[in-house]
Amino acid sequence: MAPEPLLATRAQQAFIATITIQAIAVLVLVGLVFHKIDDNVDLHQTRYKTVPCYLALFALGELFELLMAFDALRLRNIIQLFGILIFHLCLVVFAALQIHQTNTALIKIPNVDCAVNFVFANCEGPGTLWNEIRPLLIAAPCIIGGSWLFMIFFIKQLYSEFGWAIFHVVGANPKMKTMYQWYQIMICLLKFDFFFFGAVTMQLLIVVLQHNSAEFGVTIAAIPVVLVLLVLCGLAAQREIKAIMIISLVMMPAALSYCVYKLVRMYSAASSGQYLTTRATLTTFTIVAFILLLGTFIVGVRCFTEFDRGLLNSKVHSVPASRPPPKSYNSGGNMTAKDSTSGIPLGPRISIE
Incomplete structure (x- = not known):
């Protein structure tokens, strides 16, 4: 279909x-x-x-x-x-x-x-x-x-x-449905992680960090590493690649530590001055990024425990097909299907009885 x-x-x-x-x-x-x-x-x-x-x-x-x-x-x-x-x-x-x-x-x-x-x-x-x-x-x-x-x-x-979409992908099994929903949450969190990491990094590079500072160079170098990590984590969750998933989960606490480090820097006496005009939004974005990463780590661990339980095919082929046209019955009791746009019956189905 x-x-x-x-x-x-x-x-x-x-x-x-x-x-x-x-x-x-x-x-x-x-x-x-x-x-x-x-x-x-x-x-x-x-x-x-x-x-x-x-x-x-x-x-x-x-x-x-x-x-x-x-x-x-x-x-x-x-x-x-x-x-x-x-x-x-x-x-x-x-x-x-x-x-x-x-x-x-x-x-x-x-x-x-x-x-x-x-x-x-x-x-x-x-x-x-x-x-x-x-x-x-x-x-x-x-x-x-x-x-x-x-x-x-x-x-x-x-x-x-x-x-009807999840039913179409995984069927009526309640356990499979629950596992698939957690997988969807994981992928959704990774997408938002991508944005909030980019937003925090952009504010640091444009407003806060000096171009000749060591922290500026470290932040530039971290951008491709983190983005590749997020993409690989999503691929590992979809394809159930355990080695990459483990590496991704191990790296997430390091990213959480970096968020805490930046929050401390924003409010410490030695460095708070350089964050003055952007502290409110940078704090908000950093806290949201921390919460999202923590949620991604927790959900990721759950998804990892559900590898090899029969969901792989549903993850790989997860785009739902078109909804089947509504069914009705003609005067003879034979089932017919209606065209989804015009509502015109397509004709009687052959009854095997």
């Missing part, structure tokens, strides 16, 4: 349209903020680098969410759709934190007394840069939050639409 076409239903089309429209609207708002700030301050100064970092992260986040949505609809993966809902809430929090961080970057500058020397870019109140960009910054989390409510409505419809 052929795979079901992508975006074949109104619920799928509306879900993708909601994500696309809000992404365009928010990126336009963020672009306007960036343009206004770029016209009035030197973005090469360390304290102002939070603005291009903000724009880059939002562009990356919106693109990632759209790709994840298409992937979830292609795989008929309701677990990944719920993951997208949680990720969308993270975007709301990130957009809200940027209001505070942009204010910190522009306004809270030592030796600037607005009562004595008014500076358009570094003072508050009417006729200032902050007064112009604040409504744009506030509108971003409002739009993302509003679109989240629409996404909940459409995912509820998709939940009913995709309810």
Whole structure:
């Protein structure tokens, strides 16, 4: 049976349209903020680098969410759709934190007394840069939050639409169904690990680390290593390759330790100053990355214990086929199938009796 076409239903089309429209609207708002700030301050100064970092992260986040949505609809993966809902809430929090961080970057500058020397870019109140960009910054989390409510409505419809997918892949065995669901959670976590690791790394490289520092070089070197590790972990979970899975699980505690190390660096007296303008979002992203990695490790151990239990074929061939057309009976008692688009009976089936 052929795979079901992508975006074949109104619920799928509306879900993708909601994500696309809000992404365009928010990126336009963020672009306007960036343009206004770029016209009035030197973005090469360390304290102002939070603005291009903000724009880059939002562009990356919106693109990632759209790709994840298409992937979830292609795989008929309701677990990944719920993951997208949680990720969308993270975007709301990130957009809200940027209001505070942009204010910190522009306004809270030592030796600037607005009562004595008014500076358009570094003072508050009417006729200032902050007064112009604040409504744009506030509108971003409002739009993302509003679109989240629409996404909940459409995912509820998709939940009913995709309810048959796991049954099609693994059959009616409850144990196989449970094992397959944990495998789906594992793969979903790995995908979000990919984004949050990239987000933390991007903030460190753009805003915090000096290009001539040893930590900058280590961070650059770690990027391909971690990304390859995540890909191999997903491949090992799917193909049930025990050696690679063990290596991946052993490496995850090291990544967790790195997250703890960065959190300590952000708030220690010796290094807290360099994290000033991006501490809020960097802390949030690092904590989320830590929680995701910890969850991935725990779920990964569970999945590893379920290797060689008959799920391999279902994992490898996990894209559900098209839903069978509804069945009905004609006046003679013979079963007929209706065309899924027109509702016209295809004709009586041959009865073997």
